[in-house]
Amino acid sequence: xxxxxxxxxxxxxxxxxxxxxxxxxxxxxxxxxxxxxxxxxxxxxxxxxxxxxxxxxxxxxxxxxxxxxxxxxxxxxxxxxxxxxxxxxxxxxxxxxxxxxxxxxxxxxxxxxxxxxxxxxxxxxxxxxxxxxxxxxxxxxxxxxxxxxxxxxxxxxxxxxxxxxxxxxxxxxxxxxxxxxxxxxxxxxxxxxxxxxxxxxxxxxxxxxxxxxxxxxxxxxxxxxxxxxxxxxxxxxxxxxxxxxxxxxxxxxxxxxxxxxxxxxxxxxxxxxxxxxxxxxxxxxxxxxxxxxxxxxxxxxxxxxxxxxxxxxxxxxxxxxxxxxxxxxxxxxxxxxxxxxxxxxxxxxxxxxxxxxxxxxxxxxxxxxxxxxxxxxxxxxxxxxxxxxxxxxxxxxxxxxxxxxxxxxxxxxxxxxxxxxxxxxxxxxxxxxxxxxxxxxxxxxxxxxxxxxxxxxxxxxxxxxxxxxxxxxxxxxxxxxxxxxxxxxxxxxxxxxxxxxxxxxxxxxxxxxxxxxxxxxxxxxxxxxxxxxxxxxxxxxxxxxxxxxxxxxxxxxxxxxxxxxxxxxxxxxxxxxxxxxxxxxxxxxxxxxxxxxxxxxxxxxxxxxxxxxxxxxx
Amino acid sequence: xxxxxxxxxxxxxxxxxxxxxxxxxxxxxxxxxxxxxxxxxxxxxxxxxxxxxxxxxxxxxxxxxxxxxxxxxxxxxxxxxxxxxxxxxxxxxxxxxxxxxxxxxxxxxxxxxxxxxxxxxxxxxxxxxxxxxxxxxxxxxxxxxxxxxxxxxxxxxxxxxxxxxxxxxxxxxxxxxxxxxxxxxxxxxxxxxxxxxxxxxxxxxxxxxxxxxxxxxxxxxxxxxxxxxxxxxxxxxxxxxxxxxxxxxxxxxxxxxxxxxxxxxxxxxxxxxxxxxxxxxxxxxxxxxxxxxxxxxxxxxxxxxxxxxxxxx
Numbered sequence: 001x002x003x004x005x006x007x008x009x010x011x012x013x014x015x016x017x018x019x020x021x022x023x024x025x026x027x028x029x030x031x032x033x034x035x036x037x038x039x040x041x042x043x044x045x046x047x048x049x050x051x052x053x054x055x056x057x058x059x060x061x062x063x064x065x066x067x068x069x070x071x072x073x074x075x076x077x078x079x080x081x082x083x084x085x086x087x088x089x090x091x092x093x094x095x096x097x098x099x100x101x102x103x104x105x106x107x108x109x110x111x112x113x114x115x116x117x118x119x120x121x122x123x124x125x126x127x128x129x130x131x132x133x134x135x136x137x138x139x140x141x142x143x144x145x146x147x148x149x150x151x152x153x154x155x156x157x158x159x160x161x162x163x164x165x166x167x168x169x170x171x172x173x174x175x176x177x178x179x180x181x182x183x184x185x186x187x188x189x190x191x192x193x194x195x196x197x198x199x200x201x202x203x204x205x206x207x208x209x210x211x212x213x214x215x216x217x218x219x220x221x222x223x224x225x226x227x228x229x230x231x232x233x234x235x236x237x238x239x240x241x242x243x244x245x246x247x248x249x250x251x252x253x254x255x256x257x258x259x260x261x262x263x264x265x266x267x268x269x270x271x272x273x274x275x276x277x278x279x280x281x282x283x284x285x286x287x288x289x290x291x292x293x294x295x296x297x298x299x300x301x302x303x304x305x306x307x308x309x310x311x312x313x314x315x316x317x318x319x320x321x322x323x324x325x326x327x328x329x330x331x332x333x334x335x336x337x338x339x340x341x342x343x344x345x346x347x348x349x350x351x352x353x354x355x356x357x358x359x360x361x362x363x364x365x366x367x368x369x370x371x372x373x374x375x376x377x378x379x380x381x382x383x384x385x386x387x388x389x390x391x392x393x394x395x396x397x398x399x400x401x402x403x404x405x406x407x408x409x410x411x412x413x414x415x416x417x418x419x420x421x422x423x424x425x426x427x428x429x430x431x432x433x434x435x436x437x438x439x440x441x442x443x444x445x446x447x448x449x450x451x452x453x454x455x456x457x458x459x460x461x462x463x464x465x466x467x468x469x470x471x472x473x474x475x476x477x478x479x480x481x482x483x484x485x486x487x488x489x490x491x492x493x494x495x496x497x498x499x500x501x502x503x504x505x506x507x508x509x510x511x512x513x514x515x516x517x518x519x520x521x522x523x524x525x526x527x528x529x530x531x532x533x534x535x536x537x538x539x540x541x542x543x544x545x546x547x548x549x550x551x552x553x554x555x556x557x558x559x560x561x562x563x564x565x566x567x568x569x570x571x572x573x574x575x576x577x578x579x580x581x582x583x584x585x586x587x588x589x590x591x592x593x594x595x596x597x598x599x600x601x602x603x604x605x606x607x608x609x610x611x612x613x614x615x616x617x618x
Numbered sequence: 619x620x621x622x623x624x625x626x627x628x629x630x631x632x633x634x635x636x637x638x639x640x641x642x643x644x645x646x647x648x649x650x651x652x653x654x655x656x657x658x659x660x661x662x663x664x665x666x667x668x669x670x671x672x673x674x675x676x677x678x679x680x681x682x683x684x685x686x687x688x689x690x691x692x693x694x695x696x697x698x699x700x701x702x703x704x705x706x707x708x709x710x711x712x713x714x715x716x717x718x719x720x721x722x723x724x725x726x727x728x729x730x731x732x733x734x735x736x737x738x739x740x741x742x743x744x745x746x747x748x749x750x751x752x753x754x755x756x757x758x759x760x761x762x763x764x765x766x767x768x769x770x771x772x773x774x775x776x777x778x779x780x781x782x783x784x785x786x787x788x789x790x791x792x793x794x795x796x797x798x799x800x801x802x803x804x805x806x807x808x809x810x811x812x813x814x815x816x817x818x819x820x821x822x823x824x825x826x827x828x829x830x831x832x833x834x835x836x837x838x839x840x841x842x843x844x845x846x847x848x849x850x851x852x853x854x855x856x857x858x859x860x861x862x863x864x865x866x867x868x869x870x871x872x873x874x875x876x877x878x879x880x881x882x883x884x885x886x887x888x889x890x891x892x893x894x895x896x897x898x899x900x901x902x903x904x905x906x907x908x909x910x911x912x913x914x915x916x917x918x919x920x921x922x923x924x925x926x927x928x929x930x931x
């Protein structure tokens with residue numbers, strides 16, 4: 001159960017945080033502080049057990065046998081008349097030392113082997129990884145029991161063995177941490193600058209895995225305490241000193257006489273191990289960053305204006321000036337039979353500190369039937385967020401906080417959350433083509449299944465009919481062997497083929513509006529043109545409306561009728577495609593156009609000049 | 619798929635062989651004289667030598683190893699040094715009891731943690747907080763302590779469930795089940811707590827995948843999305859955790875069996891350990907490892923069936 005506790009992301013996340021800052025942040029977490037205080041109390045009570053309590057944990061007095069709590073003995077006495085509290089304090093010594101031995105062993109074996117395996121790889125890596133999985137397949141308690149019959153019941157030997165059995169968790173964590181950083185450029189840089197392997201490992205690599213190791217260590221210590229108590233409970237431990245497990249065992253034999261006796265040792269184990277677990281969890285949360293506020297409470301747009309902090313770096317002067325004249329009368333331009341109308345759309349993400357980050361701010365646009373609208377802007381300009389708002393597929397953490405979206409005259413989304421129309425339209429009237437083909441196909445199902453399933457659910461087709469239609473579609477999107485592709489899994493086809501399959505899926509149920517989110521960005525240049533041709537062909541023969549989200553003006557020139565340009569969450573210009581290319585009004589649009597290198601004269605290496613002086617495209 | 623299966627099978631056989639060998643060598647290097655241990659201090663030197671010869675302990679280690687291995691392959695682990703009962707017979711008597719507990723516990727764990735984990739991932743809110751709190755609690759409370767509490771409450775005070783004893787399924791299925799409730803209940807608190815949290819994490823990971831959004835955009839029903847696509851993709855990591863839980867439960871059952879006086883491998887293991895009964899311990903370890911390997915194999919196959927990519931690797 002050990003290695004699954006820390007997701008791989010945690011390892012990388014720490015690299016960016018830095019040690020001092022991380023531990024200071026952990027101490028701001030109240031759970032972490034409380035658990036550390038409890039652990040400190042347990043440790044102190046173990047160290048100063050003799051000073052705190054006047055009772056000798058081994059002194060038996062039959063007059064005091066099973067004495068009730070809160071009398072002479074604070075927590076009562078056990079069946080032999082020994083003070084329970086004193087035995088708890090002294091028992092903590094056994095548990096803590098045992099946990100430390102196991103932990104030290106696990107770290108001493110796991111970290112060096114993990115470092116070597118991850119950093120140098122090769123035969124040692126394969127051998128040690130195999131050995132780690134072998135150790136993990138061993139039933140720990142049985143192995144320890146078997147070894148006790150060889151090495152005797154001494155605590156040190158038992159806990160060393162147990163630490164060795166827990167070392168695969170540390171090994172795997174260390175190894176994966178090292179593997180994830182060893183390809184980083186700064187490691188290469190360190191190598192080039194002549195640092196020795198030893199220095200690189202101790203400086204750069206250990207720093208990355210420090211926090212995950214602390215988390216893992218808290219888990220190992222917890223498991224060790226529980227296992228040790230278990231062995232003592234079974235009676236295979238050292239019976240001469242007081243220990244929590246032994247106390248439980250004695251309480252168990254008196255369970256009918258004094259049932260409350262099982263409470264104290266159990267509670268102290270639970271408290272100690274629980275504190276370790278909570279500390280580990282708190283550290284993990286700090287490393288990964290706190291989870292953002294979940295459900296978005298919908299507010300009226302006006303209140304948002306008051307409370308929201310605008311994180312966007314809107315150069316307000318520029319944006320105010322931008323709203324170009326031909327764009328100003330947008331409401332008038334909007335035809336009555338527009339397929340899709342977006343009005344004053346505002347999308348926000350609430351932050352843990354109570355503010356809201358607004359990523360789309362007052363976007364209004366429309367798409368007619370059979371029209372292709374290009375939605376252009378650089379990364380982070382809010383164009384994809386606008387597209388997902390239309391589809392009703394914003395992440396859980398975000399929401400429409402202002403404006404409305406209507407489709408074919410019906411409101412499908414608005415800020416008050418009253419209309420949830422997009423869900424009913426998805427697949428039927430709205431189609432979506434994603435950017436990254438490979439991550440957008442379910443790896444566990446055949447391509448054919450993923451095409452057939454929506455057709456059966458939405459169009460109500462029978463299985464053979466849906467299959468026939470899917471094969472037809474695959475043929476239409478230019479796949480050479482539809483049958484073979486139909487039966488293939490996503491990992492068995494190329495990116496270009498996967499994108500064709502996704503296009504086939506998007507148009508399978510004959511949508512009226514197709515939203516394509518940078519459909520060619522992730523593809524080879526040679527495939528890009530073919531996919532664009534395909535999209536244009538499909539759009540024309542079905543006279544679909546289409547929103548083409550892109551940052552590429554080449555794509556815009558190729559396929560779009562109209563263009564809307566976004567910057568930092570706002571719409572800065574909207575115009576017919578040709579008009580925009582001829583005469584961009586907005587300075588940002590001009591800048592975007594000028595940074596398109598297509599159609600500029602080829603530059604020779606010697607006469608290279610700054611791009612900006614090269615003039616705009618066309 | 620056939621190659622995938624053969625590979626896993628081969629690796630499993632190697633694993634069992636290596637662990638058996640390692641255990642044999644470790645156990646044979648034990649200090650002290652086993653024959654002396656068996657006969658006690660009162661025995662004469664001649665008696666001890668005779669016993670050593672009888673047990674084959676006068677042979678070199680290599681010969682003993684080959685003999686043991688040759689017999690073990692045929693399922694013969696020799697006889698207990700102390701009871702003289704064939705090891706296989708006592709294992710065959712005890713294992714069904716332990717497996718009743720462990721297998722029931724693993725099934726209950728799989729079912730409840732799937733329900734809890736997926737619900738926590740999808741609904742979030744209070745059930746999510748509950749699963750996360752439960753994860754800490756289940757980790758912190760030793761299962762044998764939970765067992766003691768359960769005995770105190772349900773058997774000692776309420777007297778509604780039996781505190782001890784085991785009734786074979788064939789004798790009386792109802793009493794078999796009643797007898798299992800408390801032991802299984804004590805074992806699954808910890809396993810559900812950690813497995814549910816893993817299921818929750820895996821489900822959240824899948825829900826964040828691009829393809830889930832794309833499937834949504836296709837208009838697929840919520841139910842189909844969750845039960846077909848999300849569950850299937852979240853299952854492999856959860857299954858891996860489950861196989862680790864099985865290993866843990868085999869150990870945990872030993873302690874639990876003591877509390878509920880179940881005639882399983884627990885008492886066998888503890889007694890053999892305390893006495894240094896080498897054949898008994900070896901047999902126990904080998905059978906345990908074979909069991910673990912079989913379970914891992916089944917989990918591997920399930921993962922391969924669920925995830926087409928795993929079949930090729």
